[in-house]
Every structure is written in structure tokens, then in C-alpha cells.
Amino acid sequence: xxxxxxxxxxxxxxxxxxxxxxxxxxxxxxxxxxxxxxxxxxxxxxxxxxxxxxxxxxxxxxxxxxxxxxxxxxxxxxxxxxxxxxxxxxxxxxxxxxxxxxxxxxxxxxxxxxxxxxxxxxxxxxxxxxxxxxxxxxxxxxxxxxxxxxxxxxxxxxxxxxxxxxxxxxxxxxxxxxxxxxxxxxxxxxxxxxxxxxxxxxxxxxxxxxxxxxxxxxxxxxxxxxxxxxxxxxxxxxxxxxxxxxxxxxxxxxxxxxxxxxxxxxxxxxxxxxxxxxxxxxxxxxxxxxxxxxxxxxxxxxx
Numbered sequence: 001x002x003x004x005x006x007x008x009x010x011x012x013x014x015x016x017x018x019x020x021x022x023x024x025x026x027x028x029x030x031x032x033x034x035x036x037x038x039x040x041x042x043x044x045x046x047x048x049x050x051x052x053x054x055x056x057x058x059x060x061x062x063x064x065x066x067x068x069x070x071x072x073x074x075x076x077x078x079x080x081x082x083x084x085x086x087x088x089x090x091x092x093x094x095x096x097x098x099x100x101x102x103x104x105x106x107x108x109x110x111x112x113x114x115x116x117x118x119x120x121x122x123x124x125x126x127x128x129x130x131x132x133x134x135x136x137x138x139x140x141x142x143x144x145x146x147x148x149x150x151x152x153x154x155x156x157x158x159x160x161x162x163x164x165x166x167x168x169x170x171x172x173x174x175x176x177x178x179x180x181x182x183x184x185x186x187x188x189x190x191x192x193x194x195x196x197x198x199x200x201x202x203x204x205x206x207x208x209x210x211x212x213x214x215x216x217x218x219x220x221x222x223x224x225x226x227x228x229x230x231x232x233x234x235x236x237x238x239x240x241x242x243x244x245x246x247x248x249x250x251x252x253x254x255x256x257x258x259x260x261x262x263x264x265x266x267x268x269x270x271x272x273x274x275x276x277x278x279x280x281x282x283x284x285x286x287x288x289x290x291x292x293x294x295x296x297x298x299x300x301x302x303x
Contacts, residue, residue: 078152
């Protein structure tokens with residue numbers, strides 16, 4: 001019981017930190033590709049240091065290495081679409097679109113875990129979608145940003161489900177390091193091939209350096225490992241439903257910083273209330289379900 005409660009507390013801290021990723025993404029002056037590449041490199045350095053301090057092995061000798069690298073592609077695409085959504089719309093819209101990850105998780109998780117679809121998960125996911133509509137209405141001027149943001153949410157649900165299986169037999173720091181490494185290699189090769197590598201961190205404006213360090217070390221290195229670690233105690237759907245607090249944090253912080261530029265419509269507050277209500281309902285449903293479910297077979301074990 002205490003382990004699950006601690007996992008929930010850690011998850012909520014992690015989601016709060018993730019709430020700043022959209023804010024930093026808007027504050028940093030770099031373009032999307034440069035921003036993502038710099039974030040990943042800093043995060044990898046933070047993970048390597050953390051592994052040294054915590055005495056965690058980063059040895060590539062694991063049968064799951066190919067799964068870590070394959071997942072890195074999904075993570076990279078998630079970050080590119082997330083920050084791309086911010087650049088073409090607003091930080092609030094990009095973050096709120098992540099709420100749709102709940103629906104995608106409810107549909108994808110039963111496929112990966114070979115279990116039946118739970119009606120409650122689908123219903124809660126639909127309520128979250130309704131809340132998203134309430135928050136932003138028909139934002140015609142931001143349709144492209146919303147579309148890109150929803151794609152980002154699909155990718156987020158996908159790699160979180162995969163990580164929920166990987167963490168059952170792997171070390172979170174090592175999983176995170178190689179997923180970051182694969183993403184860094186991919187985007188690095190692309191930027192090198194297009195002769196568009198970003199300048200070194202120390203050549204950036206002082207404000208960008210500060211935002212990058214916070215984004216890479218706190219919101220990525222620490223939060224990414226914590227986000228994987230909690231999956232040893234919590235289901236992917238619980239994790240993704242709690243992640244729906246991320247847009248709420250982002251929206252509130254964005255309002256404090258940019259004011260009317262990020263201002264929401266009146267119905268948005270009802271949408272926020274619906275999302276919070278879903279979290280409480282899910283927590284109640286989780287207490288009523290069996291403490292553990294047998295997951296057979298493991299899709300990753302099949303190659």
C-alpha cells in the first residue's frame with residue numbers, strides 16, 4: 001500500500017515538473033529541432049551523472065537494448081510534434097492536447113497487454129476528450145497546432161505503454177539513457193546531414209542556457225526516470241490519466257507569465273474540473289480492482 005502511495009506522490013511531482021516543459025519550450029528561442037536536440041544531449045549528461053552517483057549500470061549488454069532504441073524513435077517523434085505544436089499555436093493548446101493520450105492508452109494498452117478493453121477506461125478517456133473540447137472550443141486559428149498536438153499524444157501513449165513493460169525487467173536509468181541516446185543519434189544525424197547542427201550550449205543567450213538546463217536536467221533526466229519508475233507500481237492508464245494534470249499546470253503557469261495571450265474561455269474551467277474528477281474516479285476504480293493482473297504473453301518477449 002505504501003509503495004503504491006509513494007509511487008502516486010512521485011508521479012504527481014513528475015507531472016508537475018512536466019507542466020514546465022511547454023513553458024520552457026516557448027521561452028527558449030531555438031527552433032523545434034535544435035531545441036529537442038539540445039534538450040536530449042543535456043538529459044543524457046544528467047542521466048550519466050545520475051547513474052554514476054547512484055551506481056547504476058549503463059552497460060548495453062541487455063536483450064532489451066533493441067527495444068530501448070526502437071522506443072527512442074517514438075519518443076523523438078513525440079517531442080518534435082509536441083514542441084512543433086507549441087511553435088504553431090500556444091503552450092496551453094499543445095499541453096492540453098496531451099489529454100487525448102488517455103483515449104489512446106485505453107485503446108492501445110489492451111492490445112499490448114493482451115487483456116480486454118475496460119469500459120470504464122474508455123468512458124473516462126471520452127470524458128477527458130470532452131473536457132479538452134470544453135477548454136478550447138473550436139479554435140479554428142489553431143487547428144494545425146491541435147492536430148500536431150493530438151499526434152504527439154498518440155506517440156506519448158505508445159511509448160509509455162512500451163516502457164511499462166520494459167521497466168518490469170530493466171533499470172529505469174539505463175532504459176532512459178539508451179532511449180535518449182537513440183533519439184539523440186537520430187536527430188543528430190539529421191541535423192548533421194542538413195548542415196544545421198545547433199551552436200554549443202555556452203554560445204546561446206544566458207536565458208536560453210538557464211531554461212535548457214532546467215528543461216534537460218530537472219524536467220527530463222529526473223522526471224523521465226521517475227515517470228518510468230512509477231510504472232512498477234501503477235498501470236499505464238493510471239499514469240496517463242494523471243498526466244492529464246500536466247496541461248492544467250501548464251495553462252496556469254502560462255496565464256501567470258503571458259496573461260491574455262494564453263487566456264482561456266469561460267467553459268475551460270469546467271473542463272479542468274472534469275479532468276480532475278476523472279483522476280479521482282480512476283483512483284476509486286483502481287482500489288476496487290484486483291491488486292495485480294497477470295499479463296500473458298509479453299509482446300516484447302516475442303522479438
